[in-house]
Amino acid sequence: MASTRQIDQQRPAETTELSLASGENKEGPASLNQVPPLSGYNLFLSDTTLSQAIVREGAGWAREQISEFGRLLGTDEVQRWGFDANENKPVLHTHDRYGNRRDEVIFHPSWHSLMRMSVENRLHNLPWEANKSGAHVARAALMMLAAQNEAGHTCPISMTFSAVAALRVDPALAHEWEPKIFSASYDPRFVPSQEKAGVLLGMGMTEKQGGSDVRANITRAERIGNSREYLITGHKWFCSAPMCDAFLILAQTGNGLSCFLLPRWTPAGNKNKFHLQRLKDKLGNRSNASSEVEFAQAWAQLVGEEGRGIQTIIEMVNHTRLDCSIAAAGLMRQALVQAMHHASHRKAFGKLLMDQPLMRNVLADLALESEAATLLMVRVAKSFDVRNTNDQERAFCRIVTAIAKYWLCKRSPAAVGEALECLGGNGYVEESMMPRLYREAPLYSIWEGSGNVICLDVLRALAKEPATVDALLNELKSVAGKGQRLDNYVLALQDRLASKSNGGVAEYSARELTEKLALALQASLMVRYSSSHAAEAFIGSRLAGQHGHAFGTLPAGVNVAGILETAGMAQ
Numbered sequence: 004m005a006s007t008r009q010i011d012q013q014r015p016a017e018t019t020e021l022s023l024a025s026g027e028n029k030e031g032p033a034s035l036n037q038v039p040p041l042s043g044y045n046l047f048l049s050d051t052t053l054s055q056a057i058v059r060e061g062a063g064w065a066r067e068q069i070s071e072f073g074r075l076l077g078t079d080e081v082q083r084w085g086f087d088a089n090e091n092k093p094v095l096h097t098h099d100r101y102g103n104r105r106d107e108v109i110f111h112p113s114w115h116s117l118m119r120m121s122v123e124n125r126l127h128n129l130p131w132e133a134n135k136s137g138a139h140v141a142r143a144a145l146m147m148l149a150a151q152n153e154a155g156h157t158c159p160i161s162m163t164f165s166a167v168a169a170l171r172v173d174p175a176l177a178h179e180w181e182p183k184i185f186s187a188s189y190d191p192r193f194v195p196s197q198e199k200a201g202v203l204l205g206m207g208m209t210e211k212q213g214g215s216d217v218r219a220n221i222t223r224a225e226r227i228g229n230s231r232e233y234l235i236t237g238h239k240w241f242c243s244a245p246m247c248d249a250f251l252i253l254a255q256t257g258n259g260l261s262c263f264l265l266p267r268w269t270p271a272g273n274k275n276k277f278h279l280q281r282l283k284d285k286l287g288n289r290s291n292a293s294s295e296v297e298f299a300q301a302w303a304q305l306v307g308e309e310g311r312g313i314q315t316i317i318e319m320v321n322h323t324r325l326d327c328s329i330a331a332a333g334l335m336r337q338a339l340v341q342a343m344h345h346a347s348h349r350k351a352f353g354k355l356l357m358d359q360p361l362m363r364n365v366l367a368d369l370a371l372e373s374e375a376a377t378l379l380m381v382r383v384a385k386s387f388d389v390r391n392t393n394d395q396e397r398a399f400c401r402i403v404t405a406i407a408k409y410w411l412c413k414r415s416p417a418a419v420g421e422a423l424e425c426l427g428g429n430g431y432v433e434e435s436m437m438p439r440l441y442r443e444a445p446l447y448s449i450w451e452g453s454g455n456v457i458c459l460d461v462l463r464a465l466a467k468e469p470a471t472v473d474a475l476l477n478e479l480k481s482v483a484g485k486g487q488r489l490d491n492y493v494l495a496l497q498d499r500l501a502s503k504s505n506g507g508v509a510e511y512s513a514r515e516l517t518e519k520l521a522l523a524l525q526a527s528l529m530v531r532y533s534s535s536h537a538a539e540a541f542i543g544s545r546l547a548g549q550h551g552h553a554f555g556t557l558p559a560g561v562n563v564a565g566i567l568e569t570a571g572m573a574q
């Protein structure tokens with residue numbers, strides 16, 4: 004079990020020699036009471052909750068790879084890639100010097116380094132390619148670690164991974180594309196996919212008139228003869244990672260909204276009529292390009308059946324929702340690690356921040372949030388691993404994907420914001436990484452179904468798929484008798500679900516219900532897998548009302564030292 008003391012021991016000697024916390028200063032006054040850089044540590048080994056979870060949930064076979072990945076992410080070099088890729092935003096070239104369409108985005112070399120690292124570690128295909136028990140959990144751990152260093156590049160990684168689920172609706176297309184998706188070679192060249200060692204896929208659903216309500220899409224698809232080939236005319240208002248090799252998009256046919264695979268190059272080797280209009284100037288996620296695109300009779304192939312576009316692409320969306328939860332948990336963990344590191348080295352009023360009782364309350368509260376987030380995220384990933392062989396897990400997966408997506412993405416901006424404040428003014432400065440984490444955090448709640456839309460999806464599942472109610476209650480009851488407060492909370496939820504699944508839930512209350520379901524699930528996971536003092540503190544603060552509205556309002560009597568120890572903090 005690694006602690007932050009161990010993290011510090013792993014750092015290069017010249018860094019650890021700077022005993023800045025004691026006020027000694029080898030580098031002149033500028034370094035007085037400043038915190039040494041947090042690098043040269045292993046993001047995985049220092050995360051007790053994640054390390055234990057992957058072994059428990061059947062991904063122990065990947066431990067060595069995940070550990071090496073965690074080590075790599077903690078190096079100066081890879082940390083630098085994250086900064087450089089965000090400080091040097093991608094640049095769109097719509098035309099060449101002669102006025103011909105070019106439709107190409109140029110990235111900083113650090114973006115490609117990040118992409119290569121993640122592709123070589125199979126973050127974009129592991130569960131499909133390895134086809135091994137526990138592979139979703141293993142990949143979730145890798146994704147959570149990658150997001151902690153640089154989350155922007157995980158967008159095309161996630162879409163490629165997720166697209167396989169939708170492509171498999173169409174075995175012929177899956178057969179054609181999977182070999183190159185399953186490659187561990189990152190090939191960023193803008194050439195036809197036939198010439199490439201490996202490919203990446205994106206997704207285009209959102210149009211100007213709406214993203215949540217994709218039925219309002221106006222992009223049209225005209226069939227070419229009797230083939231499964233179509234010409235697409237229209238636009239997408241958000242199309243991320245436009246240098247992907249192909250996109251799953253939605254367009255209207257005579258039979259309704261349908262799903263298509265639209266490559267950047269046609270089979271004849273010509274550039275497809277996929278015209279990049281401009282790149283979005285975004286709050287965060289700056290390393291990644293998100294574009295507006297127009298299709299001028301672009302060539303595409305039907306995926307699945309005409310009129311079943313939403314049913315086809317929803318398989319992809321469910322996987323990207325899983326990834327939103329993973330990234331949210333990753334951002335919370337990294338923010339916590341940065342805050343704990345700072346507090347362990349920075350002094351105020353004659354004492355380390357880590358030794359100040361109120362700061363300990365804040366950090367322990369953030370640690371509880373992070374631990375519960377990691378446990379829930381891993382539980383969702385596990386349900387993806389086992390859902391094909393277990394009906395109850397399939398139903399559980401259906402509902403918990405949405406619940407976790409809503410709640411973890413909702414908690415992450417608040418937790419990251421609070422962690423940022425632990426660094427004081429330094430947390431507001433780009434070099435600390437905290438502003439980047441903070442800007443990234445709200446994104447996961449917006450895409451792949453914004454908060455309200457996800458909560459309405461939870462209601463829909465509860466009302467129309469009664470097996471989801473049973474699966475949820477079975478999961479929650481697995482800890483029945485382990486504590487009165489959680490038992491009472493679950494009983495109250497059970498009563499609500501009994502009436503709601505029959506009568507339909509008021510949309511007005513969807514957030515409140517989803518939040519309670521998420522908290523009950525997190526509490527049950529804490530009871531099963533965390534220390535008893537952490538589980539008690541979580542239940543007391545989150546379920547039993549012993550908490551204020553901000554972090555740092557844990558009640559007296561909580562075992563703060565124990566919680567911080569698990570989070571990786573030496574006492």
Ligand SMILES: Cc1cc2nc3c(=O)[nH]c(=O)nc-3n(C[C@H](O)[C@H](O)[C@H](O)COP(=O)(O)OP(=O)(O)OC[C@H]3O[C@@H](n4cnc5c(N)ncnc54)[C@H](O)[C@@H]3O)c2cc1C
Nearest residue numbers: 206207208209213214215241242243293450451453455456
């Ligand atoms: C950086 C970035 C990258 C993106 N990349 C892609 C991409 O690659 N591909 C892609 O297809 N899309 C992409 N998107 C778009 C994203 O998925 C949409 O923005 C999102 O789905 C919301 O759609 P919208 O923006 O049209 O908002 P709207 O649909 O207009 O929704 C606005 C708000 O209303 C709420 N709302 C909607 N319906 C209801 C209701 N019935 N009841 C209550 N509240 C409701 C929503 O929850 C939301 O908060 C990206 C977005 C961003 C920010």
